Amino acid sequence: MPENHQKLHFGPARTELHVGVDLERMRRERADRMRALMRSKGIPALLLTGADNVRYLTGFWWGEFSLQVGYALFFADDEPIVFAPAGSLQQMPDQAPWIKHWRPAISWLGGVAPSSAIAELSAVFAAQIRDELAARSLAGERLAVSEIDEPGMNALADAGIETIPGLPLMLECSTIKTADEISCISMAASLSTAGFEATRAALRPGTKQAQIALMARRAIEDAGAEVGAARLLSGPLSFPRGISGGDRIVEHGDLAYLLTCGTSYMGYTACLYRQYVVGRAPTSAERSSYTKLTDRLDLAMSLMKPGASTADVAAVLAPAEDLGFPSEAECFSIELGHGIGLVNAGSRAIHYNPPTITRSWSLAHPEEIKEGMVIAIEGIEGEHRVGGVRLENLVVVTANGAELLDHYPRLDMVQTAG
Secondary structure (H helix, E strand, C coil), X not given: CCEECCCCCCCCCCCCCCCCCCHHHHXXXXXXXXXXXXXXXXXXXXXXXXXXXXXXXXXXXXXXXCCCCCEEEEECCCCCEEEECCCHHHHCCCCCCCCCEEEECCCCHHHCCCHHHHHHHHHHHHHHHHHHHHHCCCCCCCEEEECCCHHHHHHHHHCXXXXXXXXXXXXXXXXXXXXXXXXXXXXXHHHHHHHHHXXXXXXXXXXXXXXXXXXXXXXXXXXXXXXXXXXEEEHHHHCCCCCCCCCCECCCCCEEEEECCCCEECCEECCCEEEEEECCCCCHHHHHHHHHHHHHHHHHHHCCCCCCEHHXXXXXXXXXXXXXXXXXXXXXXXXXXXXXXXXXXXCCCCCEEEEEECCCCCCCCCCECCCCCEEEEEEEEEECCCEEEEEEEEEEEECCEEXXXXXXXXXXXXXXXX
């Protein structure tokens, strides 16, 4: 079993009495890391969208009601420019004084606008970017671009701007977490505890999955989460991992698990599962199945040391045939490890970062495990449409190996009353 990482000495609220998460330091260190990376690769400017990605490099966030209604230009050797949507553009400049340059964003609501309007607006957008680059003597330089849509990319090309992919740059930058980022993820894990414990107290035969999930989300947000996320899967939906049936009624004797994936603190998300047995003690077969799962994940975590590879860890995860699947493709994502953080590669809910640990590709395409990575590791055991057991933990890779960031009981299934 891995060691526990040091527990947080502070809560989610900010205070002048002690240092919890140092926000100014976290913003500075994230930006400094990206600037150093861009300079090393000869990339002077990065255009990015996605509210969480913009937050990572500038400290600005907006309610992302549609894709690309806000974006930012980030420079290796200059202050960033935030292109903000209406409301934020008027409200935020004096609320975020560390951002020096604000501009109105040009949006076509991700393609909802008429095609003629998209053609017109995307040209205005590209001219806006071209003029800002020229004002900084960057005309003719390569521009890294992350998650701008096809009309926007075509317009940039028409404006004579040479672009290169920007998402790999974002993911590389976010692979190693700062001390404050680790604290944010630890807090998201701690806040998830409120959902796990509320589920233990309320999970009864006759309750609906959706009712329990709603109650867990409320408990997480009441505890101080920026966003509370929870979903319950039970009985025949618990193996393989079901995605529907929110109105399923929980039965006596069900195996069930709650996931809090997407629960966030300062944008950093948790990705955790915990296992329950409804109204009875687990059988010896269920205990054996859960022990098999926890032993396997413990072994995987024990291998997460600086200098090891994702192939080393993937080799001890369950092969598809052991889980009852004919191929790795058919069970991809049901047992894997993945980095987690703030940078968003498109999921818009759970922020997957490098590295990835999966039998689908890590054995042939390994990545190095490094100190400062934060990794979620999850697995499953069960019988189709009968029931399954599931667990996911969050660890930070230290010089001495992986340490657990989540502290809710994990070695035994949680028995509920009723």
